[in-house]
Amino acid sequence: MDHLKLHIPGPVEVSDATWKAMSAPMIGHRSSNFQDLYGKIQPQLQELLGTERLVYLSTSSAWGIMEGAIRNLVQRKLLCCMCGAFSDKWLDVAKRCDLVAEGLQVDWGSPILPEAIDAKLASGEFDTVTLAHNETSTGLMNPLEKIAKLKEKYPEVMFIVDSVSSMTAVPLNFDTLGIDVLLAGTQKAWALPPGLAVFVVSEAAMQRAARNVSRGYYFDFHEFQKNAEKNMTPSTPSIPHINGISAKLDEFFTEGLENRYARHQKTNQMTRDWAAKHGFSMFPEAGYESLTLTCINNGAKEGGTVVDVPKLQGLMKEKGILIDGGYGKLKGKAFRLSNMGDETEETMSDLIAKLDTSMAAL
Numbered sequence: 270m271d272h273l274k275l276h277i278p279g280p281v282e283v284s285d286a287t288w289k290a291m292s293a294p295m296i297g298h299r300s301s302n303f304q305d306l307y308g309k310i311q312p313q314l315q316e317l318l319g320t321e322r323l324v325y326l327s328t329s330s331a332w333g334i335m336e337g338a339i340r341n342l343v344q345r346k347l348l349c350c351m352c353g354a355f356s357d358k359w360l361d362v363a364k365r366c367d368l369v370a371e372g373l374q375v376d377w378g379s380p381i382l383p384e385a386i387d388a389k390l391a392s393g394e395f396d397t398v399t400l401a402h403n404e405t406s407t408g409l410m411n412p413l414e415k416i417a418k419l420k421e422k423y424p425e426v427m428f429i430v431d432s433v434s435s436m437t438a439v440p441l442n443f444d445t446l447g448i449d450v451l452l453a454g455t456q457k458a459w460a461l462p463p464g465l466a467v468f469v470v471s472e473a474a475m476q477r478a479a480r481n482v483s484r485g486y487y488f489d490f491h492e493f494q495k496n497a498e499k500n501m502t503p504s505t506p507s508i509p510h511i512n513g514i515s516a517k518l519d520e521f522f523t524e525g526l527e528n529r530y531a532r533h534q535k536t537n538q539m540t541r542d543w544a545a546k547h548g549f550s551m552f553p554e555a556g557y558e559s560l561t562l563t564c565i566n567n568g569a570k571e572g573g574t575v576v577d578v579p580k581l582q583g584l585m586k587e588k589g590i591l592i593d594g595g596y597g598k599l600k601g602k603a604f605r606l607s608n609m610g611d612e613t614e615e616t617m618s619d620l621i622a623k624l625d626t627s628m629a630a631l
């Protein structure tokens with residue numbers, strides 16, 4: 270079957286080099302070979318995420334750790350910051366885990382602002398907060414650094430941050446941010462296949478988790494810590510993914526992290542410029558646009574060009590590229606172009622040339 274190059278915001282395109290790294294012969298997960306592999310990537314992961322804490326690997330998609338984090342940490346009441354499909358769903362997940370939770374909902378396309386979180390936390394009811402750094406469904410990046418500053422005022426409140434579609438594409442320094450959990454799945458900016466999650470947990474969160482008897486087994490933070498201290502994982506991990514992540518990390522450090530972040534900024538600007546050139550407006554509020562994808566308004570909000578998105582998608586498919594047609598309630602009313610992972614100015618120029626030809630044929 271002909272492959273459609275993925276320009277959807279996850280899963281993203283996986284390079285041949287990555288597939289090759291993932292096809293290394295199998296090793297035992299309790300062997301010294303495995304310990305060497307995890308031991309090799311641990312300092313790379315720590316440097317990438319700006320932390321001296323151990324970085325854990327979970328064989329699950331991001332939601333495993335998203336659910337796991339609240340089960341480990343919530344004892345009284347959870348505040349879910351909701352600004353799009355992924356962050357909204359966390360409230361539903363919390364309720365299904367039988368946790369007491371409340372939402373801080375803003376309109377899709379609007380950011381979560383620190384003042385709004387502060388006003389909620391001032392009640393003293395909440396002991397945990399969930400936040401999506403980059404809300405992929407709306408192409409919006411929340412002001413994480415400003416929000417994380419609230420930790421100084423509320424040190425007892427656990428801050429859980431989903432960086433699924435921003436990790437590796439923008440600087441994320443866990444220790445400087447002072448947050449409690451930072452997590453991502455590998456199928457977005459990591460440019461690996463889906464199936465592995467990467468996360469870090471603060472010492473304060475480990476202590477909170479220790480007091481939480483109903484935290485379960487598979488996502489028990491203490492199981493991850495105990496095992497990671499020996500360069501192991503609690504259960505049999507997806508070893509091919511870990512070979513893949515090792516190859517990816519080598520690529521990141523060869524390119525240089527600063528260059529990688531600059532590349533994402535540049536390639537993202539290219540899609541924004543393309544949208545402006547065709548008279549489209551952006552879906553997210555100005556100043557909060559994501560750096561890893563562009564969510565283009567197509568009638569969801571007033572103003573700007575409106576096109577037949579399914580037709581545009583069809584024309585792009587004929588040219589071998591899959592683009593997104595809008596998430597959930599935004600289907601057809603906004604569409605998204607991803608620049609995360611391995612995309613370069615060259616690959617983005619190809620995308621843009623094909624989009625231009627498709628626009629002319631609409």
Ligand SMILES: *Cc1c(COP(=O)(O)O)cnc(C)c1O
Pocket residue numbers: 279330331332333355356401403404405406431432433434454457463
């Ligand atoms: C993709 C995504 C998720 C869901 O991740 P899964 O790997 O499907 O569990 C969660 N949050 C954000 C912001 C995402 O982009």
